[in-house]
Amino acid sequence: MHSVQPTGHNSSALVVGGGVIGMATACALAARGADVTVLERYTIAHDWASSHGYSRAIRHEYGAKALYTKMVRRSLHMWKELAAETGRYLYTEAGVLTLGHADDGYTLPGYQVMYDEGLPVVQLTRQQCLRAFPQFRVYEYDAITYNASGGMLHASECVHALADRLRARGGTLREGVRVSRVFQKGERAGVVLQDGSQLTADRVVVTAGPWIHDVVPELALPVRPVRGQVCYVEGLRPEFFNPGTFPVFLAGAEAYGFPMQGPGWFKIGSDGRSIPANPNVPYGPDEEDIEALQRFMLRVIPSASRGKLVAVDCCMYDMTPDEDFILDKYPGSDRIIIGSGFSGHGFKFGVLIGELLAALTFDEEPAFPLDSFRLSRFSQSSGH
Ligand SMILES: Cc1cc2nc3c(=O)[nH]c(=O)nc-3n(C[C@H](O)[C@H](O)[C@H](O)COP(=O)(O)OP(=O)(O)OC[C@H]3O[C@@H](n4cnc5c(N)ncnc54)[C@H](O)[C@@H]3O)c2cc1C
Structure with a gap:
């Protein structure tokens, strides 16, 4: 032998x-x-x-890109193994809500891929979404899905x-x-x-x-360093914004967000404006992006817009074409x-x-x- x-x-x-x-x-x-x-x-x-940071989203929602969805499934399993092995708290299963449009080429194909994969995903009507997640005003969205599997990794x-x-x-x-x-x-x-x-x-x-x-x-x-940032908001009511009542959400390129984390902060970001960055030169918050997120909150999550912006975490993406x-x-x-x-x-x-x-x-x-x-x-x- x-x-x-x-x-x-x-x-x-x-x-x-x-x-x-x-x-x-x-x-x-x-x-x-x-x-x-x-x-x-x-x-x-x-x-x-x-x-780094309190959270990074772990979502199976990848439109029609089934390979990524399968990879996320495997990866989530591996993160759970790492948590068990090290005794550290790495993952909060907050669920993932997608606010999309029937013709965005992402939400419904993504739903189909996740459904075929056997993930616990459902399509919601606006009324069902309002009942399940009253924090959101969803009138402008006509394709809404909720996946109970996924949430945030504590980066x-x-x-x-x-x-x-x-x-x-x-x-x-x-x-x-x-x-x-x-x-x-x-x-x-x-x-x-x-x-x-x-x-x-x-x-x-x-x-x-x-x-x-x-x-x-x-x-x-062909990798382009670009600026990225996320905003933290405090002073919101935990009974509406804690994990368990508030999901990780995706709203196209306009915004994504997370339930309260760290010192009780709600987190919101966008895919950004792809401003090129030199990783060796520090930069401050992008005010235009912050204003756009505030407008989004007023429209879609009005109770979050009443909170106070307490921190902006600037870092970088390394983008391929x-x-x-x-x-x-x-x-x-x-x-x-x-x-x-x-x-x-x-x-x-x-x-x-x-x-x-x-x-x-x-x-x-x-x-x-x-x-x-x-x-x-x-x-x-x-x-x-
Ligand atoms: C604002 C923001 C939000 C994000 N949100 C999400 C999300 O919700 N979900 C998700 O999945 N992903 C998210 N991402 C992307 C994710 O964080 C990154 O894709 C991932 O962390 C990249 O990891 P990395 O190890 O490649 O790079 P990095 O984390 O940047 O690590 C590279 C490391 O290399 C070191 N290094 C560089 N040059 C040298 C050198 N010459 N010698 C020695 N060391 C060096 C650096 O100091 C650094 O520590 C987000 C990213 C940002 C910026």
């Missing part, structure tokens, strides 16, 4: 960036027996990166849970270490640090979020792997993406097809 070794047995890996994607990838590499070190420029869950806590798991699996997290570039030399891959020193390993995974161009400028990846992720090998290298372009919706998939990137790193069959995440799709679509 011969024993089966994990695919990463006796190998080493460096992960550049300790956001949700990098931390989850490091955990998955460590599970394969690799000796893993995460190099994080600041600290994990820092305010300026995407992977910073999730990243810390991944750090717990990484430690338990023997991995190392080094904070305050900035990588300037990556390279492959023969059978080894490596990184050059800001102080000019080098580290090498069998594999390097780059998960630098909106800073991707600082680390691999030579690739000129099609808003699908990049999970691929560095062109021409078999030892450097890139996870990028999470386009403002990657957090919920974090723990699963870590598995997919680890599978790519060690040439395993991934749990989900990676074709739509390959870099080659951009060259195929050029010229159209």
Whole structure:
């Protein structure tokens, strides 16, 4: 009888960036027996990166994109496993309400996909919605769905849970270490640090979020850092805005929101105005976006408009042209792997993406097809 070794047995890996994607990838590499070190420029869950805060939505609502819906199902299961393993509170099942239009190409196809997947989703008439969620005025919407599965992941806590798991699996997290570039030399891959020193390993995974161009400028990846922000409102009545009575909601590109969290804050945001950002230059709140959200609240959630805006959390999205992720090998290298372009919706998939990137790193069959995440799709679509 011969024993089966994990695919990463006796190998080493460096992960550049300790956001949700990098931390989850490091955990998955460590599970394969690799000796893993995460190099994080600041600290994990820092305010300026995407992977932080009280909440990130986890929704199965992806229009007709059934692959994402299936991936969310798997990912949610994996987040629950992580919560059980670490004893941390990572997920609140608040349910997800979609306020849409019959012709928006998203709400009804999404309903069909979720229904076919066996998720607990229902279509609501306006009257049913008003009865179930009297906080919303829904007269302008004609396609409304409610899915009891989904809600919010507690983002910073999730990243810390991944750090717990990484430690338990023997991995190392080094904070305050900035990588300037990556390279492959023969059978080894490596990184050059800001102080000019080098580290090498069998594999390097780059998960630098909106800073991707600082680390691999030579690739000129089709990833655009843009500004993102969410607003927090206090002073609302808990009996109307706590999880259990108030769901996570989606209202097209205009707004999305969450029940009370943290110190009793209601959270609201929009897909934003896609203002390009330099991730190395801090910026303040986008007043135009805030005013648009206030107008939305007055119209659709009037009782929320009576609250007080207490905080605006500014951070960044790393957008690809099609808003699908990049999970691929560095062109021409078999030892450097890139996870990028999470386009403002990657957090919920974090723990699963870590598995997919680890599978790519060690040439395993991934749990989900990676074709739509390959870099080659951009060259195929050029010229159209
Ligand atoms: C306002 C906002 C709301 C969002 N809402 C949702 C949501 O509701 N649901 C959802 O699923 N997703 C949401 N997202 C998207 C989600 O948060 C991101 O897709 C996800 O967190 C991306 O993780 P990441 O690890 O790729 O990047 P990041 O979290 O940005 O991590 C990258 C890390 O790399 C480090 N790094 C960068 N350069 C270097 C270097 N040279 N050397 C060493 N380290 C480096 C950075 O310091 C950073 O910690 C939202 C994003 C924003 C900004």
